[in-house]
Amino acid sequence: MMISTDTAFIHADQVGLSFPGAPDVLAGVNFDIPKGQFVSIVGPSGCGKSSLLRVMSGLQTATAGQILLDGRSPGNARENNLRSAFVFQDPTLLPWRTVRSNVSLPFELRDRPPAEYRNHVRETIDLVGLTEHDADKRPRELSGGMRMRASLARALVTNPDLMLMDEPFAPLDDILRQQLNEEILRIWSDQKWTAVFITHNVSEAVFLSQRVLVMHPRPGRIAADLEIPFAYPRTSDLRATAEFAELIGQVSHELRRTVE
Numbered sequence: 001m002m003i004s005t006d007t008a009f010i011h012a013d014q015v016g017l018s019f020p021g022a023p024d025v026l027a028g029v030n031f032d033i034p035k036g037q038f039v040s041i042v043g044p045s046g047c048g049k050s051s052l053l054r055v056m057s058g059l060q061t062a063t064a065g066q067i068l069l070d071g072r073s074p075g076n077a078r079e080n081n082l083r084s085a086f087v088f089q090d091p092t093l094l095p096w097r098t099v100r101s102n103v104s105l106p107f108e109l110r111d112r113p114p115a116e117y118r119n120h121v122r123e124t125i126d127l128v129g130l131t132e133h134d135a136d137k138r139p140r141e142l143s144g145g146m147r148m149r150a151s152l153a154r155a156l157v158t159n160p161d162l163m164l165m166d167e168p169f170a171p172l173d174d175i176l177r178q179q180l181n182e183e184i185l186r187i188w189s190d191q192k193w194t195a196v197f198i199t200h201n202v203s204e205a206v207f208l209s210q211r212v213l214v215m216h217p218r219p220g221r222i223a224a225d226l227e228i229p230f231a232y233p234r235t236s237d238l239r240a241t242a243e244f245a246e247l248i249g250q251v252s253h254e255l256r257r258t259v260e
């Protein structure tokens with residue numbers, strides 16, 4: 001198969017998605033994301049962000065055009081051991097399992113022996129800021145923020161090449177969200193997966209990303225592609241700078257144009 005851009009880890013080529021008897025959800029979506037880049041997608045509710053993420057994950061198939069992950073269709077890429085992890089807005093932890101056994105699930109599903117992954121699971125739980133004590137709790141015994149940390153751990157434990165995150169921090173208070181933003185960047189800087197992060201929060205998009213894609217609704221398509229030039233590591237000081245405010249203004253302006 002021909003790859004049109006050598007450097008593209010994710011290549012979206014005229015991606016369309018439609019369902020019978022309904023207006024197109026996505027049409028003519030084009031972008032290239034290089035390996036290791038952190039990209040956020042913002043856009044009005046219903047513009048097709050989650051649908052686009054599902055197409056990238058292979059959970060849904062594009063009805064026009066194609067998505068290529070490292071030059072292959074999402075299904076093919078998975079068969080070739082490209083690991084993508086999906087973090088949903090509502091933590092999808094199994095309620096009857098402890099955090100530790102939720103995070104172990106990807107290995108259990110592959111019938112791996114516990115001795116092989118036990119330490120890695122423990123390290124990953126520690127990485128997302130949960131204690132050994134938290135690890136033995138069930139989801140309902142945790143706060144929303146802790147549940148989200150557990151969901152992140154379950155995604156990270158597979159050593160993904162691609163992290164697809166759909167509004168993971170939306171239900172959290174702003175301070176906790178900022179804290180998790182800094183933590184996710186620390187983990188990303190260390191592990192260097194490619195990140196596609198959906199959010200309605202412009203400040204979060206600018207803080208995290210090297211690039212923000214703004215989506216236009218009906219049908220969903222890319223309306224703007226903005227570079228966020230700040231160096232990493234990014235700390236909370238960045239949020240107080242004029243340059244940060246300026247970029248928030250630019251992204252917000254593009255967002256407003258999508259609903260005019």
Ligand SMILES: Nc1ncnc2c1ncn2[C@@H]1O[C@H](COP(=O)(O)OP(=O)(O)OP(=O)(O)O)[C@@H](O)[C@H]1O
Nearest residue numbers: 019022025043044045046047048049050051052200
């Ligand atoms: N299986 C489906 N059948 C028909 N329409 C669908 C299906 N899945 C999604 N849609 C439609 O696709 C559109 C985009 O939905 P999507 O969930 O991708 O939007 P979104 O940008 O993620 O919105 P939000 O910001 O509210 O999460 C909606 O109009 C929705 O009704």
Ligand SMILES: [Mg+2]
Nearest residue numbers: 049050051166
């Ligand atoms: Mg959505």
